[in-house]
Amino acid sequence: MTMPILPPEDLSNKAISARITTNAIKSIKNGLIKKKNLVYLELNGCSGNIISLLNGQNPDFEYTFKSMVDIQYSNSLMVAEGEKAIEKLMKALEGEYILAVEGAVALKNNGLYNIIGSWKGKPLTGLEAVKMLGEKASHILAVGACATHGGVSAAKPNPSESVGLNKVLPHKKIIMLPGCPVHPDWFLGTLAHLLLYGEPETDSLNRPLMFYSTLIHDRCPRRPFFDRGIFAEKLSDKTCLFKLGCRGPVTRTDCPTRQWNGHVNWPIGDDTPCIGCAQFGFPDAMAPFISFDTTRVVKNE
Amino acid sequence: MQNIEMLRWQLNSLVTQVRQDIYTLSTVPQQPIAPQILQRLWDTTSTIHFISELLANQALHCYQPIPVNSRMIPVNNSPSNSTQISPITPIPNQSNSQLNGRNFTIGELATFDGKNGRPAYVAVNSTVYDVTNNRAWAAATHFGLLAGKEYSQEFATCHAGQQSILATLPVVGRLVS
CATH class of the missing domain: 3.40.50.700 (NADH:ubiquinone oxidoreductase-like, 20kDa subunit)
Structure with missing residues (x-):
């Protein structure tokens, strides 16, 4: 230059x-x-x-x-x-x-x-x-x-x-x-x-x-829902997936901003919880990947 | 105040993204990628809506104190049957007056496993903590550990010298033998 x-x-x-x-x-x-x-x-x-x-x-x-x-x-x-x-x-x-x-x-x-x-x-x-x-x-x-x-x-x-x-x-x-x-x-x-x-x-x-400095949770576009206690009850819900077992709060990657498949989307963007695949101890330590029997009662299912 | 600054920053970046997406759509109208961009626009708009409601709510709080749980935030894409659970704010030694003095046996503790709507409790050094809404305990599990158990040994192994972690957890009682 x-x-x-x-x-x-x-x-x-x-x-x-x-x-x-x-x-x-x-x-x-x-x-x-x-x-x-x-x-x-x-x-x-x-x-x-x-x-x-x-x-x-x-x-x-x-x-x-x-x-x-x-x-x-x-x-x-x-x-x-x-x-x-x-x-x-x-x-x-x-x-x-x-x-x-x-x-x-x-x-x-x-x-x-x-x-x-x-x-x-x-x-x-x-x-x-x-x-x-x-x-x-x-x-x-x-x-x-x-x-x-x-x-x-x-x-x-x-x-x-x-x-x-x-x-x-x-x-x-x-x-x-x-x-x-x-x-x-x-x-x-x-x-x-x-x-x-x-x-x-x-x-x-x-x-x-x-690439690995920041918790997914801290850059998650759904963080406002977590902070307000609004949680998804099933896959496809557009709110915080924490109660279903999302591992974003313990996993450090730049997925929320980088995204996958040619920077198109990422798991949470497609309404499925993070399974913590970049956390040490995966997969055993990150199991279960999804849980519907959780701390909140699901009424209509 | 720090949160408001963060929300403002997020709003600005979302607006930038919307502008970018609209520009992309205007330049490539017949692309097969258009539905994806439209979906993202829709999602981004929802988020902007959510954040602006949140900010408006906070602004209202500044003038007249209203109980936190009495105000619902309309979110146009959340399921209509969803109910709200207020998050547990991690304040040191925050306690629930009815439960704080409660004694748990190991058998009683086991029932608070975070299943079927029950809260998730764990015990460390004879103190019982509530991890129901703790962010590291998604689905009442934490690195292969299940809620409803005694984890003094595990805590000492993985979080030696990190007593501050315990200090932020709500105490619900004591474990007795």
Whole structure:
């Protein structure tokens, strides 16, 4: 940008992205920013986070993986398969890379409940892979509920003895991106921040403050109903969903303003309670997701 | 006063959103997204209506004190059969004079489980608290804990040194063995 920005600067989305893009291109030209390698591991989970990622916009998924990083390994997206794919994973170990992990680490039987491929004729467990890659990674992102704290994979009775990433890499700093799934912006935004400015500011649980700082409850458009004690009795009611079991008061994300599916809507906007999917301990600690037998009597049902 | 400032801020942002939506509609009249935008406009207008009623109510209170529960706020999209429950304001040591001295056995406490219209009570260090309208106890559950039980151990584990949490809860009695 040739002109200096004088206050009040233009705060439209277009202007902001133009400023960031121009700065980024300038930094790349001056050699201040380099494309980094990204290894995306999928462990014990449902691949929901990578599917959510495909829904990303500004930047979208294609731009991210082509222009922002050099993707070294992603079992869902790469062309190579079998040992050839694992070969790429092993090769990535030689250079510098950012490690993103979705899914929990299955501990039972020394990790045998989650095998991500085979290497030299032997099965490669998720446990081995994440220990090996985690030790050498420049940054580690735990993507989604399972990677951050075990999530659905670790729900009772947890037959695979799944745990979050921090349990197997206790001495590494891990940026936590809880959510089931993670919002594409939360992952892409954190990745972009890593590339442009280094590690983002985080809270005591290592969640980036730019996405996880505020309780849903404190920014909920239905907060006035809570404060006046006007509560929904059933799904589809337009009032506060607290009595039905809404977990907005204990969950910290920017869902009310960011919204989902291309920033169109979010659960409470569609008259269904927040289930606290981005809270540690989800899903067990957030159950029941809905309750009609509550502290108030429903007369007409 | 802080609340009024917050409501004013919210009203302004809602009005901005309405303007934006109207502008979007005017530029893309035949888009399939139009019904969604109209729905949002409708919802936003309802919220603006609600907040303006709230503000008007507060303004009236400034001139003539009226009991809080006697005024109903018309909300055009709330179900007509809805009744209002006044929120429990978290004032330290707020107590209900009839219940404050009551003694609960663990069996009696168990009946206050927040089900079927019953209040939700929990006990910590022999004090029984009302969490019926506490925001962290949606549907009378809290991180897998159910209302109607004794949680001294759990409280000590998760909220060590956070006695202030207890100070904001209404006390309804004591737990006796």
